[in-house]
Amino acid sequence: xxxxxxxxxxxxxxxxxxxxxxxxxxxxxxxxxxxxxxxxxxxxxxxxxxxxxxxxxxxxxxxxxxxxxxxxxxxxxxxxxxxxxxxxxxxxxxxxxxxxxxxxxxxxxxxxxxxxxxxxxxxxxxxxxxxxxxxxxxxxxxxxxxxxxxxxxxxxxxxxxxxxxxxxxxxxxxxxxxxxxxxxxxxxxxxxxxxxxxxxxxxxxxxxxxxxxxxxxxxxxxxxxxxxxxxxxxxxxxxxxxxxxxxxxxxxxxxxxxxxxxxxxxxxxxxxxxxxxxxxxxxxxxxxxxxxxxxxxxxxxxxxxxxxxxxxxxxxxxxxxxxxxxxxxxxxxxxxxxxxxxxxxxxxxxxxxxxxxxxxxxxxxxxxxxxxxxxxxxxxxxxxxxxxxxxxxxxxxxxxxxxxxxxxxxxxxxxxxxxxxxxxxxxxxxxxxxxxxxxxxxxxxxxxxxxxxxxxxxxxxxxxxxxxxxxxxxxxxxxxxxxxxxxxxxxxxxxxxxxxxxxxxxxxxxxxxxxxxxxxxxxxxxxxxxxxxxxxxxxxxxxxxxxxxxxxxxxxxxxxxxxxxxxxxxxxxxxxxxxxxxxxxxxxxxxxxxxxxxxxxxxxxxxxxxxxxxxxxxxxxxxxxxxxxxxxxxxxxxxxxxxxxxxxxxxxxxxxxxxxxxxxxxxxxxxxx
Numbered sequence: 001x002x003x004x005x006x007x008x009x010x011x012x013x014x015x016x017x018x019x020x021x022x023x024x025x026x027x028x029x030x031x032x033x034x035x036x037x038x039x040x041x042x043x044x045x046x047x048x049x050x051x052x053x054x055x056x057x058x059x060x061x062x063x064x065x066x067x068x069x070x071x072x073x074x075x076x077x078x079x080x081x082x083x084x085x086x087x088x089x090x091x092x093x094x095x096x097x098x099x100x101x102x103x104x105x106x107x108x109x110x111x112x113x114x115x116x117x118x119x120x121x122x123x124x125x126x127x128x129x130x131x132x133x134x135x136x137x138x139x140x141x142x143x144x145x146x147x148x149x150x151x152x153x154x155x156x157x158x159x160x161x162x163x164x165x166x167x168x169x170x171x172x173x174x175x176x177x178x179x180x181x182x183x184x185x186x187x188x189x190x191x192x193x194x195x196x197x198x199x200x201x202x203x204x205x206x207x208x209x210x211x212x213x214x215x216x217x218x219x220x221x222x223x224x225x226x227x228x229x230x231x232x233x234x235x236x237x238x239x240x241x242x243x244x245x246x247x248x249x250x251x252x253x254x255x256x257x258x259x260x261x262x263x264x265x266x267x268x269x270x271x272x273x274x275x276x277x278x279x280x281x282x283x284x285x286x287x288x289x290x291x292x293x294x295x296x297x298x299x300x301x302x303x304x305x306x307x308x309x310x311x312x313x314x315x316x317x318x319x320x321x322x323x324x325x326x327x328x329x330x331x332x333x334x335x336x337x338x339x340x341x342x343x344x345x346x347x348x349x350x351x352x353x354x355x356x357x358x359x360x361x362x363x364x365x366x367x368x369x370x371x372x373x374x375x376x377x378x379x380x381x382x383x384x385x386x387x388x389x390x391x392x393x394x395x396x397x398x399x400x401x402x403x404x405x406x407x408x409x410x411x412x413x414x415x416x417x418x419x420x421x422x423x424x425x426x427x428x429x430x431x432x433x434x435x436x437x438x439x440x441x442x443x444x445x446x447x448x449x450x451x452x453x454x455x456x457x458x459x460x461x462x463x464x465x466x467x468x469x470x471x472x473x474x475x476x477x478x479x480x481x482x483x484x485x486x487x488x489x490x491x492x493x494x495x496x497x498x499x500x501x502x503x504x505x506x507x508x509x510x511x512x513x514x515x516x517x518x519x520x521x522x523x524x525x526x527x528x529x530x531x532x533x534x535x536x537x538x539x540x541x542x543x544x545x546x547x548x549x550x551x552x553x554x555x556x557x558x559x560x561x562x563x564x565x566x567x568x569x570x571x572x573x574x575x576x577x578x579x580x581x582x583x584x585x586x587x588x589x590x591x592x593x594x595x596x597x598x599x600x601x602x603x604x605x606x607x608x609x610x611x612x613x614x615x616x617x618x619x620x621x622x623x624x625x626x627x628x629x630x631x632x633x634x635x636x637x638x639x640x641x642x643x644x645x646x647x648x649x650x651x652x653x654x655x656x657x658x659x660x661x662x663x664x665x666x667x668x669x670x671x672x673x
Contacts, residue, residue, distance in 0.1 A: 024156055026432045032160050034147065038140045045171040046136040048453055052128045052181045056462040059330060060184040063090040065113050066122060074118030081110045083274060105271045108226035109187045127183035135180045138193040142406065143167040145196050148203040149245045157429040158417055165413035165442050170406060172449035174325040174456050178399045181460035187228045188402045194224020195234040195403070199241055202256055206246065218259030225267040229384070230403060232264055236380045244373040282391045286519050287479055290334045290395050294520065302339065309340040309347045311387045314396040316350025318382065321398065322408045325449070328398060328456050329470040333479035335518055337395040370414050378407030416442060463487050471511070478519035485511035486528045493535060501535070508532045523552045527559050530566065539570035564594030568601045575608055584608055599628045599635075606638055615645045633663035
């Protein structure tokens with residue numbers, strides 16, 4: 001008699017192969033139709049940002065796209081992108097590329113921008129289109145990952161609801177507008193996309209016993225790291241996911257984490273080869289080191305208590321914005337976030353919230369409570385941008401909540417499911433009737449979030465719209481006051497704004513003076529203030545502003561050059577419009593000391609000295625002018641005039657003919673200058 005065959009235990013059904021939808025009796029078909037659901041979430045996410053497609057570039061798009069020399073070189077610029085700090089292509093100087101401690105090595109999205117430029121040229125439309133598509137793909141992958149974590153085979157209603165609710169909330173959340181509506185935000189999107197996809201492939205490899213999927217996990221994680229360094233926090237998230245949602249042993253968890261560890265190791269080796277080890281020392285400039293303050297006309301570090309209190313306050317702001325994303329801004333630079341102390345209520349409340357979250361997560365850790373996982377995910381991904389462990393160059397930014405917000409949305413979805421289960425018998429799943437109130441609340445919240453996101457997207461139309469909108473919400477930011485002033489100057493000098501120019505320039509002056517009140521040693525604000533006064537023809541004030549900028553940084557090339565230009569413009573103004581030849585010469589001589597090769601300075605000095613009955617000196621300056629612009633017919637005509645004045649008939653005629661050959665208008669009698 002043969003022995004009965006031993007029954008082979010079946011592996012749990014993969015989340016990608018759920019049971020037929022008709023087993024969920026009483027539920028509409030869409031609820032468990034994963035194919036339809038993931039594409040619906042993709043479409044919703046993309047359409048939510050469709051109103052950005054016709055927007056221009058804004059904010060840091062200059063650094064990574066249209067003013068980045070490597071990106072503008074297209075495919076030929078890719079080697080430079082891979083070999084340098086992310087900011088190098090913009091600043092074009094190694095020292096300036098490390099303004100923020102530690103530098104930045106995020107080549108992947110710059111490579112994407114370079115390819116985009118190669119194919120489409122300067123096209124903000126394509127940038128916004130690609131961001132929208134990447135965001136939709138990220139939401140889709142999040143949905144698929146959550147199905148892997150909560151596995152329909154272990155509770156269909158629970159898995160389908162949590163995956164859908166968390167993904168919908170994430171897609172709609174307005175705090176993501178800075179990431180998606182700003183083309184530069186592609187680095188945040190790709191970092192999260194690569195991280196979520198890595199965990200998704202890893203879990204599938206575990207459930208389905210397909211080793212090749214682990215290779216894919218390592219590859220996409222490596223790509224995420226190349227987009228932005230904060231993806232490395234998934235080295236903590238992945239083991240936590242295995243602990244909470246599988247029965248894998250410690251050894252198996254380590255084994256499944258190895259592809260991600262290998263990818264992180266490869267990334268760090270490459271980063272070291274390009275950037276070196278260490279994060280460097282914070283610079284002593286408030287816009288790149290918010291943890292310094294003015295004391296006795298000198299910047300000093302925050303005390304340890306002030307620094308910790310300020311960091312705790314910003315961590316509380318993230319929680320506030322996740323729950324109530326009403327007042328949004330791209331700028332939290334000093335002193336929009338002030339110098340905080342432990343006597344401040346907001347600091348104490350934030351500390352209480354985070355202690356409560358930590359205690360709950362740790363107490364529920366042995367129970368494998370998924371809310372505990374959501375909290376630990378949130379804390380782990382927020383840690384790297386929190387300023388707790390190393391400075392990141394700013395107090396906070398809404399884009400930095402992009403990756404952590406997954407944990408927030410997941411926690412809300414889990415709590416929503418538990419609410420639906422409160423009147424359900426032990427061990428039973430809630431029916432559609434019990435779930436309907438939760439779905440109704442979910443729809444209302446998603447609708448409110450979506451409306452806020454759509455309105456917020458409009459602010460990202462261009463720099464002028466963004467800055468003038470956000471200054472209402474960040475009036476204490478020196479950086480934003482400076483940015484508004486600078487953008488008003490840019491707009492004021494455009495021909496179409498000629499009638500409004502004086503008003504716009506005066507408004508710019510007001511914002512720049514506010515920036516300097518907040519940050520008295522803000523050299524760029526002094527530079528822009530000098531520019532505004534120059535355009536207003538208030539030359540003494542312009543000179544004073546540039547000189548103050550140079551007193552802060554004697555090597556400030558832009559301020560020195562603009563000071564020379566202002567001296568030149570003042571010389572022209574007082575000579576041509578005010579008839580004050582002495583003052584004109586005084587200004588022009590000062591301009592010559594700074595920009596001695598400027599054609600207009602040399603020409604004006606020639607004219608002024610000629611009028612001042614000093615033809616030999618006029619000849620000297622006109623000769624220098626012709627050397628600077630030998631292709632300029634005017635330069636030779638001026639030499640003709642001065643030689644006529646000196647009685648050098650032969651040279652006078654020679655230069656007259658030369659000018660006429662270059663420009664026929666000099667063939668007729670021209671008025672003497």
